[in-house]
Amino acid sequence: MTGTFRLALLASTVLGGAAAAQDVTLTIESWRNDDLQIWQDTIIPAFEAANPGIKVDFAPSAPAEYNAVLNSKLDAGSAGDLITCRPFEASLELFSKGRIADLSDLAAMANFPDVAKSAWQTDDGAATFCVPMASVIHGFMYNKTAFDELGLTPPKTVDEFYAVLDRIKEDETYIPMAMGAADQWEAATMGYQNIGPTYWKGEEGRKALIDGSQKLTDEPWVEPFRQLAKWRDYLGDGFEAQTYPDSQNLFTLGRAAIYPTGSWEIGVFGPQIAGAFEMGAFPPPVAAEGDTCYISDHTDIAMGMNAGTEHPEEARKFLEWVGSAEFATLYANALPGFFSLNATAVEMQDPLAQEFVSWRETCEPTIRSTYQILSRGTPNLENETWNASANVITGAETPEEAAARLQQGLASWYEPQK
Amino acid sequence: MAQRKPFRWHIAVFLAPAVLVYTAIMIVPLIGTLNLSLFNLTEAGERVFVGLRNFATLFGDPRWSESFWNALANNGWFFLVHMLVQNPVGVMLAALLSSPRLRMAAFYRTAIFIPTILSFVIVGFVWKLILSPIWGIAPGMLDAVGLKALFAPWLGREEYALTTLALISVWQFVGIPMMLIYAALLSIPDEVIEAAEMDGVTGWSQFRKIKLPLILPSIGIISILTFVGNFNAFDLIYVSQGALAGPNFSTDILGTFLYRTFFGFQLQLGDPHMGATIATAMFGIILVGVCVYLFAIQTRLRRYQF
Numbered sequence: 143m144t145g146t147f148r149l150a151l152l153a154s155t156v157l158g159g160a161a162a163a164q165d166v167t168l169t170i171e172s173w174r175n176d177d178l179q180i181w182q183d184t185i186i187p188a189f190e191a192a193n194p195g196i197k198v199d200f201a202p203s204a205p206a207e208y209n210a211v212l213n214s215k216l217d218a219g220s221a222g223d224l225i226t227c228r229p230f231e232a233s234l235e236l237f238s239k240g241r242i243a244d245l246s247d248l249a250a251m252a253n254f255p256d257v258a259k260s261a262w263q264t265d266d267g268a269a270t271f272c273v274p275m276a277s278v279i280h281g282f283m284y285n286k287t288a289f290d291e292l293g294l295t296p297p298k299t300v301d302e303f304y305a306v307l308d309r310i311k312e313d314e315t316y317i318p319m320a321m322g323a324a325d326q327w328e329a330a331t332m333g334y335q336n337i338g339p340t341y342w343k344g345e346e347g348r349k350a351l352i353d354g355s356q357k358l359t360d361e362p363w364v365e366p367f368r369q370l371a372k373w374r375d376y377l378g379d380g381f382e383a384q385t386y387p388d389s390q391n392l393f394t395l396g397r398a399a400i401y402p403t404g405s406w407e408i409g410v411f412g413p414q415i416a417g418a419f420e421m422g423a424f425p426p427p428v429a430a431e432g433d434t435c436y437i438s439d440h441t442d443i444a445m446g447m448n449a450g451t452e453h454p455e456e457a458r459k460f461l462e463w464v465g466s467a468e469f470a471t472l473y474a475n476a477l478p479g480f481f482s483l484n485a486t487a488v489e490m491q492d493p494l495a496q497e498f499v500s501w502r503e504t505c506e507p508t509i510r511s512t513y514q515i516l517s518r519g520t521p522n523l524e525n526e527t528w529n530a531s532a533n534v535i536t537g538a539e540t541p542e543e544a545a546a547r548l549q550q551g552l553a554s555w556y557e558p559q560k
Numbered sequence: 561m562a563q564r565k566p567f568r569w570h571i572a573v574f575l576a577p578a579v580l581v582y583t584a585i586m587i588v589p590l591i592g593t594l595n596l597s598l599f600n601l602t603e604a605g606e607r608v609f610v611g612l613r614n615f616a617t618l619f620g621d622p623r624w625s626e627s628f629w630n631a632l633a634n635n636g637w638f639f640l641v642h643m644l645v646q647n648p649v650g651v652m653l654a655a656l657l658s659s660p661r662l663r664m665a666a667f668y669r670t671a672i673f674i675p676t677i678l679s680f681v682i683v684g685f686v687w688k689l690i691l692s693p694i695w696g697i698a699p700g701m702l703d704a705v706g707l708k709a710l711f712a713p714w715l716g717r718e719e720y721a722l723t724t725l726a727l728i729s730v731w732q733f734v735g736i737p738m739m740l741i742y743a744a745l746l747s748i749p750d751e752v753i754e755a756a757e758m759d760g761v762t763g764w765s766q767f768r769k770i771k772l773p774l775i776l777p778s779i780g781i782i783s784i785l786t787f788v789g790n791f792n793a794f795d796l797i798y799v800s801q802g803a804l805a806g807p808n809f810s811t812d813i814l815g816t817f818l819y820r821t822f823f824g825f826q827l828q829l830g831d832p833h834m835g836a837t838i839a840t841a842m843f844g845i846i847l848v849g850v851c852v853y854l855f856a857i858q859t860r861l862r863r864y865q866f
Binding site for chain 2: 322325380391
């Protein structure tokens with residue numbers, strides 16, 4: 143009896159082993175370690191159920207180290223099969239070095255509009271190497287409860303915006319706006335890139351800067367800095383030493399009324415606030431009532447294939463699925479604030495996420511002005527913009543000086559701007 | 561006829577492990593770095609020998625040289641604050657501790673030394689919290705004694721940030737000069753002190769005329785340790801101000817400048833060749849500093865044998 147049992151056990155082990163060997167395991171490289179649980183509990187099981195025989199393993203590393211870690215893994219040949227792509231330069235470099243594969247012929251690519259793919263294409267648009275996953279939208283979050291208390295409504299124009307800030311400042315219950323200058327990127331990303339498109343008219347200005355017909359010292363590019371300089375009076379005490387987490391906490395603890403930010407905070411803030419007050423959002427205010435509004439709808443995350451993968455068939459299968467409407471719905475709902483780039487409209491449950499995404503219908507979308515091409519050289523325009531924006535907010539540089547410095551740096555290596 | 565001395569193999573055998581380990585983990589990487597600074601990439605991405613052209617860029621190109629001199633000047637100030645505050649305070653504390661009438665000397669000694677064994681990450685984070693204008697206890701404490709007006713967001717102001725960080729570093733490391741000087745003071749023989757007392761040299765003049773000359777070699781060693789430590793510093797600035805060493809690069813020292821260049825930052829891709837060039841320049845600066853100390857200062861220090 144025991145003998146038979148042992149034999150059965152042995153047989154099952156051998157057969158089981160053989161069955162497991164037929165399973166292909168795909169490993170995903172990513173910097174989104176915050177999303178580990180969502181991938182493991184929601185996204186991967188959905189794929190595995192529909193595609194027996196393929197196992198997927200989500201293996202993220204820390205965001206700040208991702209680029210360096212990925213590069214060395216790819217050089218050593220130990221990187222995963224699927225690579226989460228940063229937008230523009232970082233991924234383009236991987237593609238031109240032959241580290242990630244050309245995916246232009248993937249059927250799912252047809253599901254994405256050109257602007258969504260532009261972050262993961264060669265400059266001439268001939269080859270696309272990553273499947274776009276999500277974008278993030280900039281705007282302002284506000285404390286609805288505080289606004290109701292003070293009888294305020296979300297501002298539409300710039301004048302209304304400052305009127306609201308003045309009113310909150312007078313009242314003294316709340317800090318009008320939560321933003322710090324210590325980390326620099328807040329000032330640049332949530333300040334300059336947030337309100338900037340309104341002044342440089344989104345894509346129009348961004349492309350004009352790339353082809354050299356506009357300069358950073360032109361009015362549309364200096365005016366956002368002037369606005370940032372005005373914000374100084376509405377920030378909390380000691381904002382010079384206030385960091386990004388400080389700002390987040392000031393807002394989620396209900397001490398600040400307005401928070402210039404991006405949609406990626408939705409998923410994080412919801413549970414932190416836990417109903418203590420109601421959150422709302424408004425898009426960057428326009429100069430005059432009825433003007434076209436512009437929003438930064440920044441293509442942020444995509445997925446490509448390691449050119450050296452042993453399982454290209456299965457990896458492509460997974461990528462086709464990433465490009466499908468099913469994945470878009472799953473992802474957008476699991477991570478509110480990361481909006482699908484898929485051309486098919488996605489149903490979202492989160493009201494704040496719906497608010498953000500509704501601006502796509504009324505406003506002209508663009509991406510962050512410094513990301514495409516302009517941050518290819520040294521000095522790096524994006525990094526310089528961080529420093530310039532923070533300087534303008536603290537008053538270390540005037541808006542004109544900051545703009546002139548950025549222009550000088552860009553012109554030093556970028557041919558069309560010389 | 562004198563027999564030729566056999567080659568003393570045991571010397572080589574006993575030296576070998578240290579030489580091998582030191583060569584493998586110090587000398588080879590050092591030479592690798594120096595070598596890397598002589599290469600750069602062409603437009604096509606091939607690595608070519610460029611001689612000293614990277615150094616010409618670092619010192620000649622206004623963008624690079626401005627950052628470099630800014631970092632060097634900040635580093636100089638960082639070092640100066642340590643020399644003017646950390647070491648005198650360390651000597652003073654040691655003198656107080658070695659006083660035979662002091663009670664609970666062991667407690668003070670331990671308490672002052674403890675920050676030294678803390679990690680930079682903890683020190684940077686704790687001080688950032690203490691000084692935070694939003695959650696920190698510094699504004700509240702100043703308010704309690706009616707000096708709220710003196711408070712400023714020190715780490716966020718260009719004119720104060722570097723000095724604040726230097727003083728935080730002094731707070732952390734003051735235990736090291738204290739311990740070294742304390743040991744030196746304890747090693748002064750009682751006969752010398754007694755002889756001084758017989759001659760009527762006591763108190764402050766005893767410290768200045770008898771003890772200070774005897775601990776000068778220790779002070780020299782501490783100075784050179786401070787110099788090397790400060791010019792290799794990186795951690796505290798990186799932890800509290802990030803790789804961009806804000807506000808407006810006012811806390812940028814050679815270490816953070818090297819880090820940003822070598823590993824890249826945000827959209828800026830890393831440049832190992834320029835990074836190695838900066839590392840080589842740092843190595844040069846430290847080498848010159850140490851040589852000046854060894855040949856110009858240490859040889860003139862008088863030593864006393866008892």
